[in-house]
Amino acid sequence: MGDFQGEYIQQFLCNINLRKKIKELLKEKTEILQKLEQLEKEGENQSFEERKKRLRSLASQIERNFQCPLSKCGKKYGSEGSLNQHIKLKHPELVNKA
Structure with missing residues (x-):
């Protein structure tokens, strides 16, 4: 019978501690x-310029190392992805060949 009472008291104290922790966590939540x-409200008050996700380079600052393969086109781009997009949109006949 002594083991039962000791176990009961131990479980009772554990429950008290768990309730305290739950209250603390709910308060923290x-x-x-x-x-x-508050942060969301402050974010709504910011202007569009303050909420920009990234700084963009000016067109004049971009090195254009990727040139369109058609000699009559002559367009140059700063990235391979931009060149590929140009080819798909402006020269679909090149895409269909591949």
Whole structure:
């Protein structure tokens, strides 16, 4: 019978500690949600310029090393992806050959 009472007391104390931790975590969750809400409100108040995701290079700053393979076209691009997009849109006959 002594083991049962000791186990009961131990479980009772564990439950008390777990309830304290749950209350602390719920309080922390509430604080985090309030901070998130505040940050979202501040983000809405920012202008478009402040919310830019990345800085973009000016067209004059881009090195154009990728040239269209058609000699009559002569277009140059700063990336291979841009060149490929140009070929697909402007020269679909080149895409259909491959």
